[in-house]
Amino acid sequence: MLRVENLSKSFGGVRATRDVSIDFPAGSLTAIIGPNGAGKTTFFNLISGHIRPDEGRVLFDGEDLVGLSSLEVVRRGMARAFQVASLxxxxxxxxxxxxxxxxxxxxxxxxxxxxxxxxxxxxxxxxxxxxxxxxxxxxxxxxLSHGDQKLLDIGFALAMEPKVLLLDEPTAGMGPEERWRMIGKVHRLWEVTGMTMIFIEHDMDIVFKIAQTIHVLKYGAVLAQGTPDEIRRNRDVIDAYLGVDHRLSETVGEA
CATH class of the missing domain: 1.10.30 (DNA Binding (I), subunit A)
Structure with a gap:
């Protein structure tokens, strides 16, 4: 469905994305996580045609999307809901x-x-x-409430009839209860439609709850990738992003 190969982008002397290669199988639900400045939004901008990479390919159903405008990318079947709702x-x-x-x-x-x-x-x-x-x-x-405005923005993306849906921090700015209601609706949407969904999210409880696969970025490069359980126990990810407390709390919960 969607394959990113050796994607790189620099802004001046800053390498925002460094040799990123990721596969997104058809019908998958994937999280992109990482600390602030890891290159997550730049990655979304690259694959959705908002900016052009310096190197690499974005293969969508076998076609390289690099060089196409964001509108042309939408017409190929990839839509994006943004962190700030557009109404x-x-x-x-x-x-x-x-x-x-x-x-x-x-x-x-x-x-x-x-x-x-x-x-x-x-x-x-x-x-x-x-x-x-x-x-x-x-x-x-x-x-509309903040949460419903975010849902409407997702609705605008669905109006584009996508095969792949990109969600940029769908729970940003929400309280705990509203976050869980939102992510429940996102998960139901994925289950009902069967579309490929990729989301950026900072709330690790949400990520570990619903993602099939997690890709961790650090300084623009892929630090780790795997299932939620594999990522939760990955020493590099713990040191760079999760922290030991999160791992310990999960261990206690499993005891």
């Missing part, structure tokens, strides 16, 4: 999603909100149902 603030949730669906199907970012394509409202309703937003259908987007 149509004056539209209701249903109107905003129908507008996003219409824009995608017309292959244009010029959204004619008053004249959605046939089927766009129906698709908007399907997306709201997937994300648990149906009861918010007539709420103006700007009046």
């Amino acid at each position: 149509f603030p004056s539209l209701t949730v249903r109107e905003a999603l129908a507008a996003a669906v219409t824009a995608h199907r017309r292959r244009s970012w010029q959204v004619l909100t008053r004249f959605p394509l046939a089927g766009a409202v129906r698709r908007a309703d399907e997306i709201m149902d997937l994300l648990g937003l149906s009861q918010r259908a007539e709420v103006v987007s700007a009046n």
Whole structure:
């Protein structure tokens, strides 16, 4: 499905991404973690076409995406929900999603909100149902809670009909209860759709709970990769990121 080979990017004298190679099998749920400055968001920017790597390839269904614009990458089937939600603030949730669906199907970012394509409202309703937003259908987007705004941003990504969905810190800025509600909806979305999902997340309890595979970045390079149990017990990861206390708390819980 998605394979990244030897991806590297420098900004001036700073190597933000260094020779990163990762496979993302079809239908997988993968976490990208690492300390601040590890290169996680740069990695997302590279694979989604927002910036161009200095070296390496981004193979999506066998096609190298390097050199394509972010819009062209979306049209190939990779969509991204951002850390800061992007909204149509004056539209209701249903109107905003129908507008996003219409824009995608017309292959244009010029959204004619008053004249959605046939089927766009129906698709908007399907997306709201997937994300648990149906009861918010007539709420103006700007009046949504922070968590629901994040869900709407994911909805905009789903309107692009992706095969691969990138989630940049989907629980950022949320309290504990709201974080778990959000990640529960993300996990259900993955289970229902079967799409390939890749997410950046700082909350390690969430990462260890839902990720099938974890890739740890440090100074732009892959420090480790494996299952949650393998990562939790990896000495390099403990020293660089998790800390001994986290490992000990897990050990106590298993005793």
